[in-house]
Amino acid sequence: MAQTDTVTRILDTAEVLFAERGFAETSLRNITSKARVNLAAVNYHFGSKKSLIQAVFSRYLDPFTERFHLALDELEAHYAGQVIPLEVLLETMARTVLEVPAERNSLKVFMRLLGLAYSQAQGHLRRHIQEEYGSVFTRFSELVRLATPDLPDVERFWRLHFVLGTVIFTLSGLDALRDIAEKDYGEHTSVRDLIRRLRPVVVAAMNAPLPEPAQPRAEAS
Amino acid sequence: MAQTDTVTRILDTAEVLFAERGFAETSLRNITSKARVNLAAVNYHFGSKKSLIQAVFSRYLDPFTERFHLALDELEAHYAGQVIPLEVLLETMARTVLEVPAERNSLKVFMRLLGLAYSQAQGHLRRHIQEEYGSVFTRFSELVRLATPDLPDVERFWRLHFVLGTVIFTLSGLDALRDIAEKDYGEHTSVRDLIRRLRPVVVAAMNAPLPEPAQPRAEAS
DNA sequence: CCTGATTGGAAACAGTTGTTTTAAACGTAA
DNA sequence: TTACGTTTAAAACAACTGTTTCCAATCAGG
Numbered sequence: 001m002a003q004t005d006t007v008t009r010i011l012d013t014a015e016v017l018f019a020e021r022g023f024a025e026t027s028l029r030n031i032t033s034k035a036r037v038n039l040a041a042v043n044y045h046f047g048s049k050k051s052l053i054q055a056v057f058s059r060y061l062d063p064f065t066e067r068f069h070l071a072l073d074e075l076e077a078h079y080a081g082q083v084i085p086l087e088v089l090l091e092t093m094a095r096t097v098l099e100v101p102a103e104r105n106s107l108k109v110f111m112r113l114l115g116l117a118y119s120q121a122q123g124h125l126r127r128h129i130q131e132e133y134g135s136v137f138t139r140f141s142e143l144v145r146l147a148t149p150d151l152p153d154v155e156r157f158w159r160l161h162f163v164l165g166t167v168i169f170t171l172s173g174l175d176a177l178r179d180i181a182e183k184d185y186g187e188h189t190s191v192r193d194l195i196r197r198l199r200p201v202v203v204a205a206m207n208a209p210l211p212e213p214a215q216p217r218a219e220a221s
Numbered sequence: 222m223a224q225t226d227t228v229t230r231i232l233d234t235a236e237v238l239f240a241e242r243g244f245a246e247t248s249l250r251n252i253t254s255k256a257r258v259n260l261a262a263v264n265y266h267f268g269s270k271k272s273l274i275q276a277v278f279s280r281y282l283d284p285f286t287e288r289f290h291l292a293l294d295e296l297e298a299h300y301a302g303q304v305i306p307l308e309v310l311l312e313t314m315a316r317t318v319l320e321v322p323a324e325r326n327s328l329k330v331f332m333r334l335l336g337l338a339y340s341q342a343q344g345h346l347r348r349h350i351q352e353e354y355g356s357v358f359t360r361f362s363e364l365v366r367l368a369t370p371d372l373p374d375v376e377r378f379w380r381l382h383f384v385l386g387t388v389i390f391t392l393s394g395l396d397a398l399r400d401i402a403e404k405d406y407g408e409h410t411s412v413r414d415l416i417r418r419l420r421p422v423v424v425a426a427m428n429a430p431l432p433e434p435a436q437p438r439a440e441a442s
Numbered sequence: 443c444c445t446g447a448t449t450g451g452a453a454a455c456a457g458t459t460g461t462t463t464t465a466a467a468c469g470t471a472a
Numbered sequence: 473t474t475a476c477g478t479t480t481a482a483a484a485c486a487a488c489t490g491t492t493t494c495c496a497a498t499c500a501g502g
Contacts, residue, residue: 024243024246116340119243119336154402158391158398158402158418159422166390172340173339176347187375201429205387205426207425209425
């Protein structure tokens with residue numbers, strides 16, 4: 001290994017540029033020149049741009065899933081068969097999300113990337129994330145199921161994704177929103193601040209009354 | 222005008238491809254070949270790809286803002302100075318969003334485009350939307366302010382964007398989510414179905430209890 | 443009929459993209 | 473030293489991008 005590891009410098013630069021401008025809008029030459037690394041180094045170490053993108057995600061998702069599984073293990077041990085309250089589950093998830101990228105202040109980047117993974121329909125990425133992220137999400141939503149026994153399964157499925165949308169949308173567009181908020185209300189909003197505001201909203205959303213039964217309709221889509 | 226209007230055919234094709242693959246991933250040749258239109262026609266009628274993108278948005282936003290302003294006019298006339306309930310405001314917005322693209326079953330496309338406008342950082346697009354969309358959003362959030370007098374301004378600002386995130390995220394990723402839901406719960410979910418599920422969640426989110434006061438912290442970001 | 447705006451076809455432009463190749467250097471461990 | 477993995481440099485590759493241009497064909501309105 002030479003200097004500060006070419007691989008690491010590529011990943012560090014790539015994740016920032018990807019988060020700022022998206023995948024298609026970030027060229028390998030953008031990355032390598034800003035990282036002061038040879039162009040060929042990307043294909044040498046990662047094989048292709050696709051693999052680079054996946055590697056950027058893995059660097060976040062691998063430690064995240066590991067820590068989250070551990071945190072859920074502790075939770076299950078502590079509650080010993082009893083139902084874990086919804087608030088505790090959400091709190092644990094939030095804490096894990098905050099812990100993982102903490103060392104580089106890159107929660108913003110992490111969230112932007114998650115948002116891109118959803119909106120930027122890169123097929124290979126969705127598959128890659130499903131594989132790495134799927135099992136822990138299944139486990140988590142099963143615990144949420146136990147914590148919200150009155151909620152029909154379909155309803156809980158949708159509400160979990162409603163909440164996911166709120167979190168990803170807000171945190172990934174944080175910079176823009178923060179600017180507006182700061183300008184209009186003169187109040188600086190930190191990420192921890194936002195999560196504090198998020199908590200009661202998310203809990204209320206999950207515990208909202210059930211919708212009225214569906215009206216029969218003619219249309220399909 | 223010849224045949225079915227080249228301009229219209231370009232817009233119809235462009236909006237679908239943009240919604241499916243994003244802006245950068247959709248080339249003018251993709252559009253013109255699928256629309257069976259000459260490549261040069263885009264630059265002839267729209268001037269540039271940027272202008273094409275803005276035109277695609279205008280075709281949705283222009284009628285939307287117009288109808289939404291009218292709907293709010295009627296609401297204010299009907300309530301004659303009295304406070305319009307939050308549920309009614311949200312209901313009105315939802316109805317307008319559903320009405321506008323109804324003729325082409327393209328609500329999905331509309332929402333995908335809105336999601337892209339946020340995530341895909343195209344600077345010019347954000348400005349363009351802010352100009353066309355800003356005034357009606359300001360008017361709407363002022364009415365929401367009157368409907369939720371107990372909510373501090375900052376808190377309402379954030380909660381409105383939480384809700385916006387839920388709606389855009391869910392509806393723009395609808396196809397993927399619908400597939401999962403259908404597979405796991407064997408239940409087809411229409412857009413109207415989703416809005417029915419969305420309503421109590423959104424109302425509960427807006428009316429959630431206030432968060433506990435902020436803890437003093439060391440960090441900034 | 444003629445004029446001017448609209449289309450189609452085709453080619454070319456200059457620029458960027460991801461990827462590959464060849465070369466020479468460098469570091470480390472055997 | 474030899475050998476191997478790493479890194480740089482530079483160039484080239486074919487493919488694709490948005491945009492422009494030229495020309496012939498089509499069309500409607502005055």
